């Protein structure tokens with residue numbers, strides 16, 4: 636059988652320079668020159684805090700921005716359990732250990748129009764992607780969905796990085812009332828896109844994939860499954876994708892959704 640690719644990660648001691656507290660999450664800015672220089676949209680970092688016995692295993696978090704001028708990376712972290720709660724409550728100047736950047740990034744379109752669809756904190760990697768795509772002259776339409784208005788944390792940033800932003804909330808408190816998936820369906824029916832980029836909770840991805848296939852669009856999806864090592868060693872992130880067993884940390888987290896054949 637082919638030898639599986641294992642990753643020997645770069646470790647960086649980063650310093651927390653800012654932590655902006657949001658309703659259910661926090662936006663962290665870390666001084667991390669190596670990660671800032673090397674991160675590509677779609678890649679993630681494994682985060683650990685030295686001397687914290689309650690955070691022995693690292694947590695994977697997508698890079699939401701990388702700034703080469705300030706040598707910083709931004710991360711949007713939603714409080715889920717113990718690890719993310721600790722990360723969201725870190726004080727300024729805390730040292731954070733980073734592995735990475737890891738994983739297969741999004742591939743950037745060279746020309747044409749892109750549709751970015753993000754739900755909840757799934758919008759974080761799409762923000763970084765929108766920045767790189769607009770730098771390459773790609774026309775970006777973004778769909779940003781959340782449960783409610785107060786969870787649209789990165790709306791202003793995404794608006795400044797896209798040509799057209801469609802906001803939707805499930806309770807109708809801002810933008811279109813409904814899900815990001817129905818807004819995506821509408822966009823696919825009305826416009827032609829050269830690629831769809833998708834990231835969000837598993838239920839959103841499950842509903843979106845058949846619609847993308849039906850629209851015969853080419854897409855890439857970032858899956859945020861569970862991970863332990865992030866390096867291709869433990870196999871806990873194994874998933875079945877297009878009939879093949881993949882390790883999400885090294886074969887993903889960005890996976891291709893092949894366009895349906897013309898006569899499908």
Ligand SMILES: Cc1cc2nc3c(=O)[nH]c(=O)nc-3n(C[C@H](O)[C@H](O)[C@H](O)COP(=O)(O)OP(=O)(O)OC[C@H]3O[C@@H](n4cnc5c(N)ncnc54)[C@H](O)[C@@H]3O)c2cc1C
Nearest residue numbers: 694695696697711712713715716717718719859860861888
């Ligand atoms: C490639 C990748 C990129 C990610 N990027 C981000 C990001 O940018 N921002 C962000 O907030 N989160 C992101 N996540 C998810 C994040 O890593 C998990 O929420 C975190 O590891 C949970 O750790 P915890 O200790 O807080 O929760 P735990 O105590 O481990 O779990 C708490 C609860 O959350 C559930 N849970 C844990 N991990 C996940 C998961 N991956 N998906 C769904 N439910 C989960 C558990 O089943 C449990 O119910 C990403 C995950 C991956 C794999």
Ligand code: FES
Nearest residue numbers: 865868869870884
């Ligand atoms: S998380 Fe260990 S192999 Fe992927």
